[in-house]
Amino acid sequence: MSVLVTDTGFAPLPPAPQTGVADLAHTDDPAALNLAGLTLIRVHVPAFSDGRGFTIGRRLRMLGYTGTLHAVGPMIADQYPMARRVGFDAVEIPDEIAARQPQSQWLTRASWQAHDYQARLKA
């Protein structure tokens, strides 16, 4: 199944809310989504090497979305700071990656606010 990764490490995936959830594919245009009433948006990433999800996450935040934002797919621990910096709250990864890259490897990258050129330039 999947594992939810946040700044505090791994957790089982909580049951999705009944309403207010939207799923976006990596090819979807976030501007076409009606954000009203949404509390969870899950952006699906087909492969770690496909970086479109980062722009989608960033744009959702630029469009004013303030609810929970997850990136879903086979991302690697090294991408965790990138996901957080563009506005994702958490990453849902498949069990295979969670087994190969255990929690400690993700926690190593949990200090995503450090060494961030963007935060420095955009103040």
Add this chain to the structure above:
Amino acid sequence: MYSYSDFDEAFVRARVAQFTDQIERRLDGSLTEDEFRPLRLMNGLYLQLHAYMLRVAIPYGTVSPRQMRQLAMIADTWDKGYGHFTTRQNIQFNWPKLPDVPAVLTALADVEMHAIQTSGNCVRNVTADHFAGAAADEIEDPRPYAELLRQWSTDHPEFQFLPRKFKIAITGAPKDRAVTKAHDIGLRMVRNAAGETGFEVIVGGGLGRTPMIGMVVRAFLPVEDLLPYVEAVLSVYNVLGRRDNKYKARIKITLHETGQTEITRQIEARFAELKPLFGGQDQRLLADIRAAFAPPVFRTAPTDAFDAFYRADPVFRSWADTNLSPHRNDQYAIVTVSIKAHGQTPGDATSDQMRVLADLAETYGHSDLRISHEQNVILPHVHKSDLPTVHAALVKAGLGTANVGLISDIIACPGMDYCALATARSIPVAQEIALRFNELQLEHDVGPLKIKISGCINACGHHHVGHIGILGLDRAGVENYQITLGGDGSEDAVIGEKTGPGFAYDQVVPAVERIVLAYLGLRQSAEETFLQAYARVGIGPFKAALYEADARDAA
């Protein structure tokens, strides 16, 4: 020049630690080879034909004597005593061992250098006019903007996994020495009617298998809008760029498939969203960076020694004629040190030569050194009275070749001698052309002529914009070299035209010789350059020179 802030310093150290950890995680199986590859590439580590290659960034081509000495130390300690200056203002070490790479990166960090984003599908090392801050024709030094772009692009969270690599070049002068029209984004400083400075933004240039000259998407961008605008271009590209075919993934293809009007509309719309997110801190930082690039305090002294030497010494005069360029201070000159001694590998410098260059820069050059995309080293600020001494020291170090801009000042990619992608040799072709014309004693008579050689269709040797371009291909297991003529990488950028059937390895040098002799025969005067003559007469006479003799011989 710019020196690292505490933030930069902490960043590069943290990055070395991260990459060291990534190497360990590759070895223990946490990262698959596919997962590790982009991580190693974005840290400059490339897998070549025989070994790993580490590509170190020389941001906007600027390097200090202390940094140059450290590069020499790295070459001696972890490589074979030399480094290779590339066409994108990097230096490559061809023989590092994987376990040594963290130590090399630490040694680089010790002198405020890194190998970050010199490879991979991310924003690459930002290149600039190698005469920046010294050229007589410059509007403004472009390097503060290049440094701002370096910081902005470094580890940008949105753009580490782009469809393909992304190259930015910037120039502050009307004469384009940075090949801006052959970059994913080219930035040319211009003035508007009110006299304010801004950038003409060119998008979608590139060489490779589909060579294209970039298109202007914004005729005048106020300088303070640089980051949000560049970010808008990248954001649009990250969404639209093709990921189904790596040969169609560069922004030049996106632009042609989407159309200039539509892509410009999308960029402007994204720019309008992004601009308010920049709260002015980038401009405050830019002001600090600008201060760091303040020009040196130029010396005022007589230049009679230069004039006397120039009259008296023909060897010095020949070097001065080809290797010096006008400085904005007329007591000074810009010295281009040729890393193209006849018969040597273009762009290769030994550690001893690097130390000589560092010493000369420190003693005579206001401690400033540049690497040009033409694979030479520049001393941008030398007082004319010091030129005879500098020249003598260069000659002693094997660096005194008087051939800048001439036929033996060749750009060549590493080719099949090093590169896993290459389909033919480049370096030996360059060496043999240089030796042949040296033997004929013709190159000064021929005058300005840029030969550029690529060992495969990816065009790292920029053959498309060579006045004479040479592309080495593999035809059924045999090297075959295609020739193009009339290419130009300047502000009047144009892609060269193919002459016709290619030439076998041992026929390339004679073919180049026939082209050059044809030019000498048809030029109207010694002042008419090869490129001017080509523009006047077209490809016909050169084709005749290349192929008709063969046809006669065969008949």
